[in-house]
Amino acid sequence: MNNYPFFTMDDFDFDNKCVYLRIDINSPINPITQEIMDDSRLNSYSETINELSDSKLVITAHQGRPGDDDFTSLKYHSRYLSKLMGREILFIDSLFGSSVDYAVSRMKKGDIIMLENTRFYSEEVSINFNNFNIIENTHIVKNLSKLFDYYIIDAFGAVHRPHTSLIGFKKSGPMIAGRLMEREISMLDKFKYSNQRPKIAILGGSKVSDAVKVSRSFFEKGIVDYILYGGVAANLFLIASGKNIGKRNIDFIKNNNKNYLELIDMARNLIEKYPEKIILPDDFILNPSQKNITLKDNVPDNELLADIGFNSIEKFKDYIKRAKNIFINGPMGMYEINEYSIGTREILDEISNSSAMKIVGGGHTISAVNRFGFRKYMDYVSTGGGALINYLSGDSIPVIDALIENKKMFGD
Ligand SMILES: Nc1ncnc2c1ncn2[C@@H]1O[C@H](COP(=O)(O)OP(=O)(O)O)[C@@H](O)[C@H]1O
Numbered sequence: 110m111n112n113y114p115f116f117t118m119d120d121f122d123f124d125n126k127c128v129y130l131r132i133d134i135n136s137p138i139n140p141i142t143q144e145i146m147d148d149s150r151l152n153s154y155s156e157t158i159n160e161l162s163d164s165k166l167v168i169t170a171h172q173g174r175p176g177d178d179d180f181t182s183l184k185y186h187s188r189y190l191s192k193l194m195g196r197e198i199l200f201i202d203s204l205f206g207s208s209v210d211y212a213v214s215r216m217k218k219g220d221i222i223m224l225e226n227t228r229f230y231s232e233e234v235s236i237n238f239n240n241f242n243i244i245e246n247t248h249i250v251k252n253l254s255k256l257f258d259y260y261i262i263d264a265f266g267a268v269h270r271p272h273t274s275l276i277g278f279k280k281s282g283p284m285i286a287g288r289l290m291e292r293e294i295s296m297l298d299k300f301k302y303s304n305q306r307p308k309i310a311i312l313g314g315s316k317v318s319d320a321v322k323v324s325r326s327f328f329e330k331g332i333v334d335y336i337l338y339g340g341v342a343a344n345l346f347l348i349a350s351g352k353n354i355g356k357r358n359i360d361f362i363k364n365n366n367k368n369y370l371e372l373i374d375m376a377r378n379l380i381e382k383y384p385e386k387i388i389l390p391d392d393f394i395l396n397p398s399q400k401n402i403t404l405k406d407n408v409p410d411n412e413l414l415a416d417i418g419f420n421s422i423e424k425f426k427d428y429i430k431r432a433k434n435i436f437i438n439g440p441m442g443m444y445e446i447n448e449y450s451i452g453t454r455e456i457l458d459e460i461s462n463s464s465a466m467k468i469v470g471g472g473h474t475i476s477a478v479n480r481f482g483f484r485k486y487m488d489y490v491s492t493g494g495g496a497l498i499n500y501l502s503g504d505s506i507p508v509i510d511a512l513i514e515n516k517k518m519f520g521d
């Protein structure tokens with residue numbers, strides 16, 4: 110038996126068993142060529158997949174969100190993973206139904222199948238996740254649960270999502286944490302339980318909802334001493350503090366977050382309660398004009414605040430220099446475009462030079478770390494972005510909760 114409150118792969122023998130493996134290979138995709146721009150997440154599954162080489166293995170995963178450029182089929186991912194692993198992977202362009210049943214019924218020991226993007230199906234994300242009867246009665250769970258002996262969940266990057274393919278098999282059979290989950294949890298616990306201060310979080314990127322929600326827990330529970338905000342996350346806090354950041358930046362947040370007003374309220378409350386702990390940029394590089402602007406100036410309505418400016422970089426560096434524990438999730442700006450990548454590069458450079466414990470995570474953040482050559486300086490590169498910050502925040506994590514419940518149901 111293992112030391113975790115959930116099953117791990119040590120607890121079962123998968124020889125000749127039909128195994129469901131849910132992974133997170135959601136990756137940055139080139140919007141024009143549809144190519145996978147960073148294969149870190151794909152690379153992180155070699156241990157789990159190798160250990161399952163005597164099973165009949167069926168892999169599921171998601172890519173992107175409906176409506177986004179990176180919401181693509183997993184056909185390319187299956188080819189990429191096949192090359193990385195040196196194993197044949199049969200791709201089925203469906204998540205369940207007769208083509209899947211047939212392919213699985215013909216599997217032999219050692220075969221691997223990958224199914225289609227779970228998010229092509231509305232039942233994956235758009236149901237009431239507070240009612241497990243509804244989840245259990247989805248076509249996804251009803252169809253797939255007929256096929257498997259074991260359910261291995263190794264999608265660390267998505268553990269904060271209570272989605273059907275992640276938690277739906279909780280009552281169908283043993284649900285097991287994969288090797289990546291074990292590795293992530295044991296490494297992140299070192300940060301979470303370290304008493305070396307100051308501890309700082311650097312939150313950037315575009316997923317502001319995750320960033321604001323975890324910020325509250327970080328401050329309330331004293332998990333970090335300061336949070337430095339970049340990217341769209343910073344923009345949200347700037348709006349909440351009464352700054353005018355221009356129509357295009359406001360619309361960006363409004364268009365991507367139905368609960369815009371609620372997020373602004375949450376951010377405002379945090380600013381009122383923890384004014385010294387919230388560190389915001391005060392100058393920026395504009396897109397498209399590439400001008401450097403401070404917030405004393407008006408932000409033109411047609412410009413994006415695409416990167417943090419030089420004063421903000423220096424301000425952030427001071428906090429990084431003093432920190433004993435640092436983690437970063439989310440780039441400081443639109444790092445994919447050279448002209449707006451300086452903030453992200455400079456901050457990653459300063460982190461790399463620090464003797465603090467350094468953790469980075471998030472699909473785009475990892476991509477930036479790799480692209481700019483900083484990977485070797487980091488103590489740990491997590492495959493999680495939102496998952497990482499949610500895990501470190503100490504809030505309850507739907508997939509981990511489901512794993513724990515499952516062990517209570519199926520443990521002896
Ligand atoms: N100020 C900004 N305005 C618009 N997009 C931004 C801004 N800053 C960063 N981004 C975009 O955010 C994306 C990365 O965010 P996110 O997915 O949250 O990061 P991660 O995958 O590392 O968790 C990148 O595509 C980047 O271009």
Ligand SMILES: O=C(OP(=O)(O)O)[C@H](O)COP(=O)(O)O
Pocket residue numbers: 133135173174266267270316470471472473492493494495496
């Ligand atoms: O890439 C992911 O999250 P991340 O960008 O926060 O690392 C996960 O696959 C979860 O995806 P989601 O945030 O679209 O639910």
